[in-house]
Amino acid sequence: MRFYSVIIPVYNRPNEVDELLESLTKQQFTNFEVLIVEDGSTEKCEKVCEKFTDQLNLQYYFKENSGQGFSRNFGFEKAKGDYFIVFDSDCIIPEDYFEVVEKALDEHSWDAFGGPDAALDTFTTTQKAISYSMTSFFTTGGIRGGKVQVGTFRPRSFNMGISKEVFDKTGGYLITRMAEDLEFSIRIEKAGFKMGLIPDAKVYHKRRTSLAQFYKQLFFFGRGRINIFRFYKSELKLMHFFPLAFTLGLIAVPFIKSYNNAIGNVALGLFLFYSVMIFADALFRSNSFKVAFLSIAAAFTQLIAYGLGFLKELFTFIVQPKPSGLNR
Known part of the structure; x- marks a missing residue:
């Protein structure tokens, strides 16, 4: 049985962290730790994390702001797992997520992997529409984890896993934002590691709550x-x-x-x-x-x-x- 380290960088999103951690308490597979890396937030989630210390193997770290890529590296350096899994703070994790990942790794022995994202029924209409747009073949070509996609699959950091060996060899993220996850995935591939998509290892991704916020994100x-x-x-x-x-x-x-x-x-x-x-x-x-x-x-x-x-x-x-x- 593998031991997983979940790395979650956070910047001013305590309410999202609350929902994410709540979903992790419901996992059927429990052989994992959670590392919350607070990236210089003014709205800290430390008190939110305290609510879950009796239910999760949870560590909270506060550091100066350096962006999500380097915050993930900070978590990788503290992690104890055989595999490191990165989630965005606005994700909710299905109860069978780790079981699905464990089964896929037994079958394929991937060094790095990713999964798709989806919308819950409880999401707003705008969030559901944005989720559709970000995952549709007609807009992205399915590159964000769809079963049908254009080009080579490369994991993105909203739902991404790497082995400890991958981090040890690559050193993690080279840049901290502006396509930092894509650069990292390309470098993992070029280093000769096996990488694959786990279609059923989905997360429910809230993304942005308005089209104006969505515009800013996609411009970036x-x-x-x-x-x-x-x-x-x-x-x-x-x-x-x-x-x-x-x-x-x-x-x-x-x-x-x-x-x-x-x-x-x-x-x-x-x-x-x-x-x-x-x-x-x-x-x-x-x-x-x-x-x-x-x-x-x-x-x-x-x-x-x-x-x-x-x-x-x-x-x-x-x-x-x-x-x-x-x-x-």
């Missing part, structure tokens, strides 16, 4: 893709330009219509068709017209924000081609 994700390009030139693929092309195309529709109405109507029809595809897929997955309609707004928000962030960092790259000051 778009910037992160160019930051990865600073490290690995081969990692910028044609498909990564899709959100930018989508955004520029959407902006161009009125101008195209003013120049040639027929061509403009064709362009507009393509965006409408895309919206219908999203609506139908979201309706099938959620069985909710409200979620389906809002999923269109979430998908457009995601693609536009990512595309503009991508464009901004692309211009920055021209001026500053080397990795940003966020690395060690």
Whole structure:
């Protein structure tokens, strides 16, 4: 039986930590410890953690703010497990999570793994729509853990596990934010470790509570893709330009219509068709017209924000081609 160390970096989210720890108390598999790493928060979760010290093997650490990547490294250095599992603080963990992981590792002996995320029925309509947008094949290509996906699966830090050997050899996160998890996954792969997806090892991920917050997050994700390009030139693929092309195309529709109405109507029809595809897929997955309609707004928000962030960092790259000051 493996021993797991759960690493959770936290920044000003005590209520989320409360829900996350509550879900961990309900795990059927209990051979794990939990390390909460408070990353310089002004709203500390220490008292929340005290509620669970009798129910969980729990350690709480407070440190100066350094970002989520380096906070995870801090937890890795304190961890005692055979495997280290990273969750975001806004996740809720199903009761069978560790049993599913244990069974998969028995079968595949992966050095690193990840799982998908999903929405609970208790999430708000906006959270469900955002969850759909972040996991849909029509927006992300399924790269965040879907069974059907474009390209190689690489774990992301909302739901990611690595062996102690992986940390010992790689040293953990090289940068602390702006696609830090993707850079880490690529480096794990290049180091020769076995890595895989566990489709049933899902977490319920709350993500952002409004489209405005979602926009800010995805703008940063778009910037992160160019930051990865600073490290690995081969990692910028044609498909990564899709959100930018989508955004520029959407902006161009009125101008195209003013120049040639027929061509403009064709362009507009393509965006409408895309919206219908999203609506139908979201309706099938959620069985909710409200979620389906809002999923269109979430998908457009995601693609536009990512595309503009991508464009901004692309211009920055021209001026500053080397990795940003966020690395060690």
